Amino acid sequence: MPDRVVICGAGVIGSAVAYYLAKRGVAATIIESDAVAAGASGAAAGILTPPLPNESNSPLFELQRRGYDMHLDLAEVLPDESGIDYRYQSTPRAMVAVTEEEEVHARRVAEALTAAGFQRSWLTPQELLDMSGWVSASNARGAVLLEPSGHVDAYRYSLALLTAAERMGANLRSGEVRGLEVEDGRVVGVNVGNQIVEADAVVVAMGPWSVDASNWLGLPIPVEPLKGQIVKVRPAEPIKQFSFGHRGNYAILKEPDVLFLGTTEERVGFDRSTTTKARDKILEFGIAFASVLKDAEFIEQTACLRPLSADNLPIIGSIPGIEGAYLGTGHGRQGILQSPPSGKALAELIVDGSTETLELAAFDPERFGKRVSSV
């Protein structure tokens, strides 16, 4: 078992690795260039949706199923372990169908849910309004009810993982990792500013910035930032706990009176600014499906960068040819959901040399090309 593990990046993935390592008795050092969960992990909507029964052929199915189940377990222990209530909540959630094509797809999902034993899954617009009390999707053909579904406060959840790890001995350091020190085919440290932090194992978990490690590892890491914006509003009157989505957009009640409306998918490099165009588009979506939002108070708009890989699958595993080097990135739109199995699998790889939590073949870091061995 390596004595000195360094994790580069204190987003939700780096924090989950630190947490599960700490559970195995390994106190890692986490190096963060900004602040804990300063990237997407702190600004995400935090929606935890289990995979649908008709998605079982996707390599993501097991990762998401494990993610959902492990979140249920974490919600029982992590608030006490960290001292942070990260507001895990279970919520009914509906996927609205407006076009004929969307209805065909949604009804297929509804059938799969019924076959999987759920009591009721297709809602007419009136039933949707009756159930939610505020989703007035009169332009819709209906909606499929996705149950169960949950959500967390993404920032608090990430902080809880890291704080629990720290309470078990992990150590957070401020600094920008600029390279890896490799000797005779094994990792011996990371380069932080002008200093070398010695290490027997290093995990690169720098979200979209993991692309910087391509040169350090001699491996193509095709991860790009996919900007997403969220608008937070306070409805003029109290609304019931409910969430809905249409295509890539969603509305989810996070606190008693704060509704998150999202989102955008923008390929604009590392630009993290909010735009009025996105704000207007997101508000338009919200009002089209919930007329109660016409009088809502605007609270805040955020923008952050999802780490999106070239094939939309996360990149999780060890780096062939560099003993002690690991990668955990590319979690795209669902890194909060996928963080427990990803973090635990990486911790197992480091401690045991293999993982029981997850089959990692589809997430192999070397799938985009072989490593250039001179590095």
Ligand SMILES: Cc1cc2nc3c(=O)[nH]c(=O)nc-3n(C[C@H](O)[C@H](O)[C@H](O)COP(=O)(O)OP(=O)(O)OC[C@H]3O[C@@H](n4cnc5c(N)ncnc54)[C@H](O)[C@@H]3O)c2cc1C
């Ligand atoms: C609008 C939006 C909504 C979302 N909603 C959901 C959702 O509802 N459910 C869900 O499951 N997921 C959601 N996501 C996705 C989720 O937020 C991401 O997949 C996840 O946060 C990625 O985590 P990460 O740790 O890989 O990256 P990040 O959160 O980007 O963390 C990487 C960290 O590394 C640090 N870093 C970078 N370079 C260096 C360096 N050289 N040295 C040291 N530190 C460095 C950064 O400062 C950062 O803190 C959403 C994302 C967005 C943008």
